[in-house]
Amino acid sequence: MNALKWNEDGLIPAIVQDAETGDVLMMAWMNESAFKKTLETGQTYFYSRSRRQEWHKGGTSGHVQHVESIWVDCDADVVLIKARQVGGACHEGYRSCFFRRVDSDGAFEISSKPIFDSGEVYGKPGPTPNPSKGSGELPSS
């Protein structure tokens, strides 16, 4: 555990990969406490840099991630978590947070369909997916 290389804020990037499909679902940050809870409980915990608090993935939505295995890279400063995803990983209603493709001009284009209504699940207005050429605007989150 101590061999992990935490950054100057005590955090490490954690990539979550769907253990069944191989899709990369999300990347978020863990502090040591979130990492320990993830190891101990078998579900993912992260640390929100904007809210400055730990969070349990799926704690609100029920869309938890059941950890199958945890991997660490050669520099020990990134972890990879293979997990079974309940529902969707993305708070915008998509299975994966990587639902937009970057085209050769650098523009974003939505290339997936939402699998749940984020408004119903999180109690706020859902996304208004625009499958046409993306404007590249940031989500409000």
Add this chain to the structure above:
Amino acid sequence: MNALKWNEDGLIPAIVQDAETGDVLMMAWMNESAFKKTLETGQTYFYSRSRRQEWHKGGTSGHVQHVESIWVDCDADVVLIKARQVGGACHEGYRSCFFRRVDSDGAFEISSKPIFDSGEVYGKPGPTPNPSKGSGELPSS
């Protein structure tokens, strides 16, 4: 392009996934220039925070990554690159940088076999893989 959310150092994490096998190969950082070169050349470029310079993946080893598609996450602060990897992604001789598994106690265990001799490719001593329970020591890089 401008819609990507660069961090306070002007960088964004870039996850590279093997377009053929789905394996996550590595995570590194890009500045805007490296991202543009990746878009323009179809091979991956990154920014080394320790060496404070841009680098072309495979520039020394020949182990380049041919970009198939680029994806951006919901917060526009992480990119995912699906690429065809020539040779291995890891400078330690492994196909993927995530060659060590973290066990339930948090200890590291090497769970892959090297596919090339990093000493030959990079001109320095190669790894001495120890498939037994890992000591968790950091690589020298």
